[in-house]
Amino acid sequence: MSTSNNKVPVTVLTGFLGSGKTTLLNRILTENHGKRIAVIENEFGEIGIDNALVVSAEEEIFEMNNGCICCTVRGDLIRILGNLMKRRDKFDYILVETTGLADPAPVAQTFFVDDEIQDALELDGIVTLVDTKHVLMHLDSSSECKEQVAFADVILLNKTDLVSEAEIDQLEIRIRSMNAMAKIYRTKDAAIDMESILNIKGFDLEHALAVKPTFLQPDYPFEWAGVFEIDNSHLKITLSEGPDPSMSVSLLNIGEASAEDVTALLDQAVKTFSDKNISLSPGGSIDSTGKLYKLELAQTGSKTFYVKPKKAGKYVLFTQHKPEEFSMTIERNEIEIDAIFSTNYEASHTHDSEVSSVGITSPGDLDEKKFNEWLSKLLREQGTDIFRMKGVLSLAGKSERFVFQGVHMLFDGRPDKPWADEERSNQIVFIGRNLNRKMLVEGFQSCLKKNRQLSIR
Amino acid sequence: MPQKESSVEHTLAPLPEIWKKITALDYISDVSWSPDGNQIACADASGYVSIIAAKTGYMSLNWHAHKVGTLMARWSHDGKYFASAGQDGKVRIYDGASFEKLSTIDHGGNWVEHIAWHGQRDVILSAAGKQLKLSNADGSLVQNFTDHKSTIADVAWHPVVPDLFATSSYGGARLWTISKHQHKRFLDWKGSLLNISYSPNGKVLAAGCQDGAAHIWLLPSGEDLFMNGYPTKVRELSWDSSSRYLATGGGAEIIVWDFAGKGPSGSKPLVFSGHESFVSVLKFAPQGLRLASGGIDGNVLVWDINKKGKTWLSSDTSEVSGLSWRAEGKLLVASYASGGLALFEIP
Numbered sequence: 001m002s003t004s005n006n007k008v009p010v011t012v013l014t015g016f017l018g019s020g021k022t023t024l025l026n027r028i029l030t031e032n033h034g035k036r037i038a039v040i041e042n043e044f045g046e047i048g049i050d051n052a053l054v055v056s057a058e059e060e061i062f063e064m065n066n067g068c069i070c071c072t073v074r075g076d077l078i079r080i081l082g083n084l085m086k087r088r089d090k091f092d093y094i095l096v097e098t099t100g101l102a103d104p105a106p107v108a109q110t111f112f113v114d115d116e117i118q119d120a121l122e123l124d125g126i127v128t129l130v131d132t133k134h135v136l137m138h139l140d141s142s143s144e145c146k147e148q149v150a151f152a153d154v155i156l157l158n159k160t161d162l163v164s165e166a167e168i169d170q171l172e173i174r175i176r177s178m179n180a181m182a183k184i185y186r187t188k189d190a191a192i193d194m195e196s197i198l199n200i201k202g203f204d205l206e207h208a209l210a211v212k213p214t215f216l217q218p219d220y221p222f223e224w225a226g227v228f229e230i231d232n233s234h235l236k237i238t239l240s241e242g243p244d245p246s247m248s249v250s251l252l253n254i255g256e257a258s259a260e261d262v263t264a265l266l267d268q269a270v271k272t273f274s275d276k277n278i279s280l281s282p283g284g285s286i287d288s289t290g291k292l293y294k295l296e297l298a299q300t301g302s303k304t305f306y307v308k309p310k311k312a313g314k315y316v317l318f319t320q321h322k323p324e325e326f327s328m329t330i331e332r333n334e335i336e337i338d339a340i341f342s343t344n345y346e347a348s349h350t351h352d353s354e355v356s357s358v359g360i361t362s363p364g365d366l367d368e369k370k371f372n373e374w375l376s377k378l379l380r381e382q383g384t385d386i387f388r389m390k391g392v393l394s395l396a397g398k399s400e401r402f403v404f405q406g407v408h409m410l411f412d413g414r415p416d417k418p419w420a421d422e423e424r425s426n427q428i429v430f431i432g433r434n435l436n437r438k439m440l441v442e443g444f445q446s447c448l449k450k451n452r453q454l455s456i457r
Numbered sequence: 458m459p460q461k462e463s464s465v466e467h468t469l470a471p472l473p474e475i476w477k478k479i480t481a482l483d484y485i486s487d488v489s490w491s492p493d494g495n496q497i498a499c500a501d502a503s504g505y506v507s508i509i510a511a512k513t514g515y516m517s518l519n520w521h522a523h524k525v526g527t528l529m530a531r532w533s534h535d536g537k538y539f540a541s542a543g544q545d546g547k548v549r550i551y552d553g554a555s556f557e558k559l560s561t562i563d564h565g566g567n568w569v570e571h572i573a574w575h576g577q578r579d580v581i582l583s584a585a586g587k588q589l590k591l592s593n594a595d596g597s598l599v600q601n602f603t604d605h606k607s608t609i610a611d612v613a614w615h616p617v618v619p620d621l622f623a624t625s626s627y628g629g630a631r632l633w634t635i636s637k638h639q640h641k642r643f644l645d646w647k648g649s650l651l652n653i654s655y656s657p658n659g660k661v662l663a664a665g666c667q668d669g670a671a672h673i674w675l676l677p678s679g680e681d682l683f684m685n686g687y688p689t690k691v692r693e694l695s696w697d698s699s700s701r702y703l704a705t706g707g708g709a710e711i712i713v714w715d716f717a718g719k720g721p722s723g724s725k726p727l728v729f730s731g732h733e734s735f736v737s738v739l740k741f742a743p744q745g746l747r748l749a750s751g752g753i754d755g756n757v758l759v760w761d762i763n764k765k766g767k768t769w770l771s772s773d774t775s776e777v778s779g780l781s782w783r784a785e786g787k788l789l790v791a792s793y794a795s796g797g798l799a800l801f802e803i804p
Contacts, residue, residue: 086484
């Protein structure tokens, strides 16, 4: 969707019955008194406010072209919005309320598919209300409920007065695992600042990823980290047969910080793990910090490596796999020791098994042709399961960043402002059903100009 | 779409204007002539109906007919009655000369998007959402047509056979007779049919589609043809009086299909380029081969599709929302999104 200042913004309100849509609608109308607002409602007579034109719409889903689910639109909205936009007294804002059981995709897609609508209107955002008291009953069983959460730009955890803080915390984690892009607010009686829900530019390319995605429990490229005090006597690491013929490791200096302060080094470790690795055969030494070593483990029997930093101090060793997978032991002066502190990094179990977000960030430049082919194939094959995506890309040979966003198979992208002094990098977020993180990352990686490793965030 | 024939060449001449005025308060949704050719009716988005004297362009009467907006305003076949339809879910019937209100047909909360008077009798079809009714001028119900599963996009009386009509919607076209509440025939097509238009001889039914295509059924066989590849949805359809040519919009170019011989199957359509943006309305003259087109660019063009002759042009800054020829085919009224109305005379 191209941006133009005179387009009328449209906000879509979704949420299950009883989540507070009507309360929010009334609040918006009251707080925007004096503005000309049109409300497309799915039922009659729930709101009655003088300054708003209320049009009741019966949801009619039209399949476009070949009848593909990805190209469904709301026929009633095309008709009603098309007609309303002909009026000279233009509206300042349009609100579309969906039924509790609506799939938001056809509503969103309507704004991509019809020329008349595209010329006059701009989908500003999808606001989803969640009844914190009852949502868990639906979240597991209802695909519509999941879709409403997954599609949202803003999620209001409403009716917070009816549940405990701990329950809301749990719910927020669950919802965050499904949708990394949405802004989440906790509300009582749908009380929220208007600027948090209106004119948020959720589908505006200029604002693609302006809201930094939030990933819970990121899947780090390492599964374990251990802190060791290393003096003049080096450490000896012994590994047996494991699941892989090699394992990447990296050593970082933790300085004077407390042993538990590994968290501060995570970003640096992630960066290191995206570097080119140094192959290390058994008997070799890890003697530098901030480098990625690939321990070659193909030969049979136990393999020994040494950790020999140049200076004494506290160090943290990050390993690609869990030490127990290779029956790894660490010895100092022939005595087996444990880490002062160690921690595992594994996928959180609070993830929704079905709907999730996958984010890919990577420095480097993309081969445009390869990327197009990959994305086209991906959308062709899995467009049904990819609800929304957004990204900022660094295309090889282009001085501007490329921004894009999409809903299912409908894709919209264009060059944006030029890269300045900052490092050129790519960032994509997918929200969808049954997303295969590994496959997405590998597919993306194959489009990079220089075959760089990348971090998964 | 089959390969296009090279565009028809044309020389532009200014379209002679008799008068041009702002007559309505808002976007003119519908413009039509009284059967005697003396008056023009406008329905507009502010909810008003205006009656204009054709000779002068002066408004003789206007009234607020519907809350929100008026979508259509039409005289009955002999001008005895007049009807307006609007976004308040109502059809209002008036005396065709005094405009005294006679009756109301209520469709509940749905917008009444289409009305169509019978060609010989004083009965009127009205469509609102999935509801379709045939009513007398006193508002009493003649027939309720019940089996529409999707919103009715358009309604058209059969041009030859009395009491037969067609509707279009998502999923196909339906053929009906007024004596039955269920449709007589269903011509299915998996797509959203925005409009429906019988050829004047009643042998072809044409529909424009949301997904940039036109669909055609040959009657009575029901054999169908599909023309796709239009840049946008096809909202504009018009047949010439001989039933040979079908003009279609769906883009900045006008695509005219020739039904002579075995056509249009396998034939190349005529292409008329002149509009700077999408065409918004197409109307063939009641006789002959003059085609009037209006565009979002504010231009009204009158083409002679038969010969590579003169094309007439009138420009405006506002989108052309409607066109209507007077019965003799010389006078053409154009309505605009601004509420303006212009009368042209084509020599």
